[in-house]
């Protein structure tokens with residue numbers, strides 16, 4: 611029995627045109643299993659330009675748990691995404707072969723082992739997908755993702771980090787690998803290009819002024835959430851593009867960069883955040899930089915309402931995928 615009006619090829623798709631998402635005019639978008647934006651799975655194609663991979667891991671959190679359910683929630687909320695992105699004037703799934711590469715099965719009881727699994731599995735995914743976008747999972751996973759990207763691209767990466775938090779703290783309860791520490795570890799390990807990294811959207815109480823001093827000593831620039839009161843999205847994006855220059859850029863989006871009104875479903879919410887319009891606006895303008903990889907983390911659906919957070923995260927992934935697909939289209 612065939613329930614799929616456009617049956618999947620028996621062999622992995624190898625045509626000249628990318629294999630696109632399930633046609634929502636033929637199969638209602640609420641039917642069938644959820645892949646991101648109803649895209650094909652990695653095993654349904656021979657290779658891909660962009661692979662979207664889930665990391666259902668949240669053993670690194672300091673407050674409310676639940677980001678392990680983030681990838682599934684974002685996929686579910688992404689069913690409504692349509693194939694043409696007017697804001698970037700591109701049909702990303704036509705410009706590039708984009709696939710859902712599934713979830714990385716990492717140990718929920720052993721952070722060290724999980725970090726190793728994320729790095730090695732993303733490397734395997736990257737062998738078949740030129741660019742990888744990851745859906746988390748808590749922010750701990752940015753460290754193995756940066757380690758893998760540093761190795762693959764052969765040089766330290768510029769970083770644009772959207773977050774309410776700095777995530778350059780040292781340890782929690784003596785633990786070095788947590789969701790509050792990935793960018794300090796990345797800095798220590800030489801994964802980041804000096805002077806080419808910035809936090810965007812930070813706000814809220816810190817442990818002390820020393821948090822900011824140490825962060826500045828590590829060379830991060832900061833555009834705070836408050837800065838969006840006086841600066842335009844264009845202006846902020848322009849500064850970020852200038853800061854990263856022509857280096858390979860990794861973009862890490864902690865969904866708690868959004869105001870809790872826009873993204874309540876997250877583990878460490880802070881009042882006074884960005885609107886989703888501001889975040890999406892900056893991301894689109896990063897098409898002017900050499901983005902090579904990205905993650906969207908900290909979606910914890912247990913605290914979400916009406917899929918607000920998962921929908922926002924889905925759109926964030928969509929904009930990032932569009933930026934990456936545009937770069938593929940430019941090289942064809």
Ligand SMILES: N=C(N)NCCCC(=O)O
Nearest residue numbers: 672749775789790878908
């Ligand atoms: N990476 C995220 N979302 N949060 C870090 C929270 C650090 C803290 O508990 O103080």
Ligand SMILES: [Zn+2]
Nearest residue numbers: 774775864866
């Ligand atoms: Zn955060």
Ligand SMILES: [Zn+2]
Nearest residue numbers: 749773777864
């Ligand atoms: Zn974070």
